[in-house]
Amino acid sequence: MADQTQKKPLLSVTAEKYQTLIKQYTPKPTIIKNVVRAFIVGGIICSIGQIFINLFSSFGLARVEASTAATATMIFLGALLTGLGVYDEIGKFGGAGSIVPVTGFANSIVAPAMEFKREGYVMGVGAKLFTVAGPVLVYGITTSIVVGFVYFLLH
Amino acid sequence: MFEMIVPAFIVGGIICMIGQLLMDLTKPTFTPAHVLVSFVSGGAILGALGIYEPLVKIGGAGASIPLSGFGYSLAKGAMEAVEKRGIMGAFSGGVEAAAVGIAAAVFFGYLMSVAFKAKG
Numbered sequence: 001m002a003d004q005t006q007k008k009p010l011l012s013v014t015a016e017k018y019q020t021l022i023k024q025y026t027p028k029p030t031i032i033k034n035v036v037r038a039f040i041v042g043g044i045i046c047s048i049g050q051i052f053i054n055l056f057s058s059f060g061l062a063r064v065e066a067s068t069a070a071t072a073t074m075i076f077l078g079a080l081l082t083g084l085g086v087y088d089e090i091g092k093f094g095g096a097g098s099i100v101p102v103t104g105f106a107n108s109i110v111a112p113a114m115e116f117k118r119e120g121y122v123m124g125v126g127a128k129l130f131t132v133a134g135p136v137l138v139y140g141i142t143t144s145i146v147v148g149f150v151y152f153l154l155h
Numbered sequence: 156m157f158e159m160i161v162p163a164f165i166v167g168g169i170i171c172m173i174g175q176l177l178m179d180l181t182k183p184t185f186t187p188a189h190v191l192v193s194f195v196s197g198g199a200i201l202g203a204l205g206i207y208e209p210l211v212k213i214g215g216a217g218a219s220i221p222l223s224g225f226g227y228s229l230a231k232g233a234m235e236a237v238e239k240r241g242i243m244g245a246f247s248g249g250v251e252a253a254a255v256g257i258a259a260a261v262f263f264g265y266l267m268s269v270a271f272k273a274k275g
Binding site for chain 1: 179
């Protein structure tokens with residue numbers, strides 16, 4: 001025991017130096033990395049959407065119709081990739097880049113519904129489809145009605 | 156075939172960056188569900204103010220594929236329907252404009268949830 005107390009401490013650092021060392025070794029904030037990834041993944045998903053808009057336009061659909069059809073196609077792809085377990089992997093890398101596009105909306109519908117299938121097709125699948133889609137529709141539709149109401153009053 | 160891809164990438168990327176910042180800077184209050192809800196309502200309000208429309212013109216799918224584009228079409232639909240039908244349009248217009256998206260989400264969502272099993 002006496003021998004051990006005589007030993008020099010392994011790390012001979014002062015309190016202040018220790019603080020700077022802590023800063024040095026704590027992982028750097030990942031915000032910048034996350035934001036860059038979100039930009040790339042979100043950009044790629046929207047580019048794919050644009051390819052579908054261009055494709056449907058070339059079939060002779062009007063601009064708005066082509067855009068709507070492309071959105072529906074992206075919802076289909078998002079739901080399919082979630083079912084296949086691929087979308088979760090995209091999400092781990094892309095963060096908000098995979099959440100904000102409509103494919104992420106599809107993912108938020110399929111993922112909980114699939115997980116709660118054992119609770120049955122009504123209260124499991126049927127109800128859990130709306131875990132996130134429910135709030136989205138509530139706030140989206142409510143906002144649109146308020147917008148319509150205000151627009152009516154101003155005209 | 157490949158026109159508008161670059162603007163779509165940039166506008167879509169920037170919108171997703173805003174979502175990521177919202178999540179990272181407010182951790183852990185803002186979940187993905189909060190992000191989606193605020194983007195729908197935010198898009199509807201920006202659409203009503205006439206700010207989102209130019210974004211769709213510039214960015215194409217970059218503005219229409221993010222959920223803010225869904226909110227924009229809800230608001231745009233409500234305003235257009237008010238022009239045609241007055242006050243009832245405020246109720247019907249939004250859902251009408253977004254009907255394809257809502258129906259596709261419910262239908263494909265249900266189909267895939269039934270067809271596939273969750274991992275683990």
